[in-house]
Amino acid sequence: MRYLTAYLNVTLLTALSTVCWGAAIDDCMVQGKKQFAARNYLAAQDTFTRCMKLDARNVDARLSLAGVLLTQDDLSGADKQFRAALGQLGRTSPYLSYTYSMLGDIALKRQQYKEALALYERSLTYNVANVNSLVGKGVITEYLGDKLGASEAYRSALAVEPLNLVARKRLINLEPDYLTDDEILDALKQRYAIAPEKKELTDEDRKLFAQIHRAEQLKGVEYLKNKFGRIPAGYVVELYRNSAFSREVLTLAGYKALQKQIGQDAIAAFQKAGVPMQEVFDLRDMKGARIFNKDSTLTDSGFHAYSEVLQHHKAFLLPREAVPPTQAYLEKANRRAQELESAGYMEISRSELKMIENQTKCSLDTLRSKMGLYILPITKKYQRYFILTRSNDEKKAVPYYYIMVAQAKRNPRVKVPSNGVVEMYQMYDYAVCAADGNMWE
Numbered sequence: 001m002r003y004l005t006a007y008l009n010v011t012l013l014t015a016l017s018t019v020c021w022g023a024a025i026d027d028c029m030v031q032g033k034k035q036f037a038a039r040n041y042l043a044a045q046d047t048f049t050r051c052m053k054l055d056a057r058n059v060d061a062r063l064s065l066a067g068v069l070l071t072q073d074d075l076s077g078a079d080k081q082f083r084a085a086l087g088q089l090g091r092t093s094p095y096l097s098y099t100y101s102m103l104g105d106i107a108l109k110r111q112q113y114k115e116a117l118a119l120y121e122r123s124l125t126y127n128v129a130n131v132n133s134l135v136g137k138g139v140i141t142e143y144l145g146d147k148l149g150a151s152e153a154y155r156s157a158l159a160v161e162p163l164n165l166v167a168r169k170r171l172i173n174l175e176p177d178y179l180t181d182d183e184i185l186d187a188l189k190q191r192y193a194i195a196p197e198k199k200e201l202t203d204e205d206r207k208l209f210a211q212i213h214r215a216e217q218l219k220g221v222e223y224l225k226n227k228f229g230r231i232p233a234g235y236v237v238e239l240y241r242n243s244a245f246s247r248e249v250l251t252l253a254g255y256k257a258l259q260k261q262i263g264q265d266a267i268a269a270f271q272k273a274g275v276p277m278q279e280v281f282d283l284r285d286m287k288g289a290r291i292f293n294k295d296s297t298l299t300d301s302g303f304h305a306y307s308e309v310l311q312h313h314k315a316f317l318l319p320r321e322a323v324p325p326t327q328a329y330l331e332k333a334n335r336r337a338q339e340l341e342s343a344g345y346m347e348i349s350r351s352e353l354k355m356i357e358n359q360t361k362c363s364l365d366t367l368r369s370k371m372g373l374y375i376l377p378i379t380k381k382y383q384r385y386f387i388l389t390r391s392n393d394e395k396k397a398v399p400y401y402y403i404m405v406a407q408a409k410r411n412p413r414v415k416v417p418s419n420g421v422v423e424m425y426q427m428y429d430y431a432v433c434a435a436d437g438n439m440w441e
Contacts (some may be wrong), residue, residue, distance in 0.1 A: 003353070015028070022023045022053050022141045023241070025051060025054045025055050025058060025061070026369070028047060028050055028051040028061075029048075029058075029060060029061060029064070030055060031047050032044050032047035032048045032061075032064060033064065033415070035047055035089075036064070036067075036071075037063055040406075041068055041072050043240065044362060045065065045068045045069065045072070048061055048065035048068060048302070048370055049065060051065075052065060057088065059085055059088050059089060059093075060097065061391075062081055062084060062085045062088070063081075063082070063085050063095060063098070063099065065080045065081050066081035066085065066102065067102070069081060070082075070102060070105065070106065072353070073109070075106050075109055075110060075202055076103070078106060078200045079103065081105050081127055082102050082103050082106070084306070085099055086099055086100075086250050094127075095401060096123075096126045096386075097123045097124070097126035097127035097130045097133070098121035098123075098130070098157075099118050099123075099158055100122045100126070100133075101119070101120065101130055101132045102132075102134070103119045104116045104119035104120040104123060104133060104136050105132070106179060107119055108139070109138065109343060111399035113143060113144065116136065117137060117141070120133040120134075120136045120137040120140070121137065123134075123275075124137070129160045130167055131157045131160050131161045131164060131167070133155050134153050134154070134156050134157035134160070134167070135153070135154065135164065135166055135170075137153045138150045138151075138153030138154045138157065138167065138170060139170070141153060141211075141358070142170065142174070144352070144354050144358060145350060145351045145353070145354025145355065145357075145358075146178040146354050146355040146358045146359075147174050147178065147351055147355075148177060148355060148406050148409065149176035149355065150180055151171060151177065152178075152408040154167040154168075154170055154171040154174070155171065158171065162244075163244055165356055165379050168245070171374060171388070172217075173217055173311055175213055176206075176210040176213050176214075177207060177351070178409075178410070179410065180409075180411060180412075181201040181410060181411045182201075184201055184205065184206060184209050185198065185199070185201050186198060186203070186210065186425045187209060187213075188205060190239060190249070191212060191237065191249055191250060191251050191255075192210070192234075192236060192237070192251045192252055192253070193208060193212065193251070193252040193255075194389075199356045201306055202341065208252075211300075212250055212252070212255045214300075215250060215258055215259075216249055216250055217327040218303075220254075220255070220258045221236055221254075222251060223258060223261070223262070224236070224254065224257065224258055224261070227261055231254070232257075232388065233255050234251060234254070235244075235249060235250065235251060235253055235254030236248050236249065236251065236254050237249055238250055243314060244356045249292060249396060251309065259297040259298070260296075260297060262297070262298060262303070262306070263295075263296045263298050264296075265291070265306075265319055266292075266298055266306040267280055267296070267307075269309050269310060270283065270286075270306075270309060270316075270404060273309050273312075273314070275318070279318060279319055280282045280292070281304070282307040282318075283302075283317065283318065283319075283321040284314060284316065284317045284319075284323070285299075285304070285305055285315070285317070286316070286317060286323075286324070287301070287323065287330075288317070288323035288330070289301055289397055290302075291305050291316060294335065296353055304320060324364070325377070325378070325379055327436035330378070330408055333376060333378055333384070336376060340374060340376070340386045342361070342387075344388055344389050344390045344391075345374060345386040345387060345388055346386065346387060346400070346403075347384060347385065347386050348385050348386070348399075348403060349385070349425050350383075350385065352385075352406070353373075353385045354404050355402065355406060356387075356403070357400045359402045359431070360398060360399075360431055360432040360433055360434035361431035361432065361433040361434070361435070361437065362431075362432070362438075362439065363436075363437025363438070364432045364438055365437070366438055366439060367399065370394075370395055370396075370439055371387075371395055371396055371398050371399055372387060372388040372391060372393075372397075373386070373387055373399060374387070374439075375383065387399040387400050388400060394419055394420050395410040395421055396422045396440075397417070397419055398419060398420075398421055398422055398432055400417070401416070401417060401419040401422055402422075404417060406418045425440070
């Protein structure tokens with residue numbers, strides 16, 4: 001009987017110890033989370049470290065410590081704890097998506113863009129609705145030049161979290177790159193920039209929308225408010241009034257007034273920078289194009305030069321200064337571009353080239369040697385890109401296929417040509433090229 005009583009006492013003490021230990025870790029976690037919520041990060045770090053000493057196997061404590069380290073930009077410490085947590089998480093753990101997403105944030109902060117993108121995509125395999133990963137994927141895809149792909153990522157994020165300000169702001173910024181023709185028509189009508197009855201979008205309309213939109217993103221509305229105090233009627237309209245998505249945009253009249261006002265301010269800024277008044281309207285950008293239009297408004301490159309001069313940086317050429325490279329070389333390059341277009345090539349932007357690289361997974365060398373990409377050098381940092389629109393070799397028509405697919409997403413009336421090479425690899429869910437950027441053999 002004495003031995004049985006002793007055994008029961010030991011069992012009871014063990015159970016009480018377990019209960020006390022569990023209560024201690026719970027209290028520790030509650031304290032740490034309160035400190036974190038109060039933005040007392042150093043105290044929260046100390047508390048979560050203490051929680052880890054109480055129970056090194058507690059994943060919640062480890063992830064909380066990793067999170068507070070990341071908040072303080074201790075990237076090495078956070079990376080170590082998140083990766084340690086991966087070793088503790090089961091294959092079906094709901095924390096897997098979050099952990100890979102945070103590792104993606106760390107890689108992004110380190111400017112390791114390819115690694116960050118891979119981590120965000122890994123996160124999305126566990127939870128397709130992880131908003132942080134969707135936004136992170138969009139940011140990197142946009143940085144890499146695939147603006148259409150970025151817009152799709154931001155839209156997916158907003159489908160899950162409609163009030164996500166980062167995704168919404170970045171998506172608005174990309175509107176000229178992803179809106180369909182019909183959507184751009186509606187946007188121009190909202191801005192009183194085209195006739196209400198107009199049904200077909202022209203290239204000039206698209207260019208006008210891009211110009212007005214760019215002025216809006218550069219805080220054109222705020223610029224007018226600062227100049228006029230109270231903006232004259234008809235210069236600004238409010239979209240989605242009385243909603244969480246309300247925003248002010250420029251009308252055509254407001255855009256023209258803005259351009260005129262900026263032009264006047266730019267004249268004064270260039271004079272202040274030492275440019276004689278008689279030379280102001282003969283200023284050129286670094287490629288030799290005039291900074292001012294005939295109506296004394298700034299060109300796009302002129303606006304850049306004006307922005308730079310406000311920062312005390314010279315980004316313009318005086319009438320007597322030579323253009324680097326020479327105008328003769330630029331003319332030669334333009335003649336070569338015309339020859340290429342006559343031979344069945346079309347010019348694409350750098351953004352479109354990046355989109356092709358992302359879709360095909362092909363390296364630049366492979367696109368040039370196997371798929372008909374032609375690169376026309378203009379300066380050391382500036383190049384023009386051309387792809388074939390017709391070829392008996394379907395491999396050389398692959399870039400054109402992806403350009404037309406992108407255009408068809410914006411305008412359903414665009415006909416996408418068939419391409420046996422792309423269709424064959426799509427059948428097996430492969431990209432055209434392997435991970436090393438070379439075509440599959």
